[in-house]
Amino acid sequence: MYCQFYGLKERPFNVTSDPAFFFSSKKHKEAISHLIYGVSQRKGIIVLTGEIGTGKTTICRFLLNHLGKNVKTAFILNPAFSESQLLESIIKDFGIAPKTKLDMVWELNNFLLRESNAGNNLVLIVDEAQNLKPNLLEQIRLLSNLETEKDKLLQVILVGQPELNNRINLYDLRQLRQRIMVRYHIGPLDNDEIKAYINHRLEVAGAQDRPQGHSLASDCQSKKIEFSNEAIDAISCFSGGTPRLINMICDRALLAGFVTETNHIDFNIIKRCIGELGSYSVKAG
Ligand SMILES: Nc1ncnc2c1ncn2[C@@H]1O[C@H](COP(=O)(O)OP(=O)(O)OP(=O)(O)O)[C@@H](O)[C@H]1O
Ligand SMILES: [Mg+2]
Structure with a gap:
């Protein structure tokens, strides 16, 4: 709606996890490296x-596009499955066609061996893993047991909200716990990264190469969108550095700027938007 006014190709602060907008903050970079x-x-x-x-989901999507050619992936998004459904969807995502359901583990094992012999590495990514029931986590542990004498055949990345740790810490899952070799907990953006994050998203949405033509508003020439320092401070306070909350407030702020025909997003605009979105605030919550 406001894109034409600001001369943007697309909305910069969508709340989808589009990897094209990936901002390499210190913590996101560390997460990817891990x-x-x-x-x-x-x-x-x-x-x-x-x-x-x-x-987290943005990181998964970014990772999927940046793993080497010899890495094959299965990406499970909403793992509210039974054990056989989970297995089925892993197999489908790897592109294996089992003859019968009974064959599934056998087929998967053969597939992993074949791919490993061909020099490939297989990765299963499970997002929203905090929703996995203990029996599914145990099933995943069993899959990760598939190995040759030297290597694990399947690497498993479990991605989830902090409740995932509570699940993993269950006594019955201690075998799984012992097999976790790499862990990373991603925190919010630092205060000094928030401005860079906002500018990065604006840039990807085309804010820098916008033409100098007329916008929707009759007399308003497209100019650079500017967030004042006070506006950034207020966004930082509202969001606690959580990207989704930053996106929500910035999207609303751009709409408010469009309505009042200004490219300058100041403290008052943000304050008004925070008033409208207040119940989402981590600080206020
Ligand atoms: N490093 C980043 N670069 C650009 N945008 C980001 C980054 N991190 C998060 N975002 C944006 O923040 C929003 C939330 O991100 P995402 O959906 O990946 O969070 P999540 O941790 O998976 O959330 P949930 O716990 O609800 O599943 C998305 O719009 C996403 O584009
Ligand atoms: Mg997510």
């Missing part, structure tokens, strides 16, 4: 946790 290390060194089970909206 995952790549775990996968490339065939460490077996890797766990990535983080609070709601900190960027």
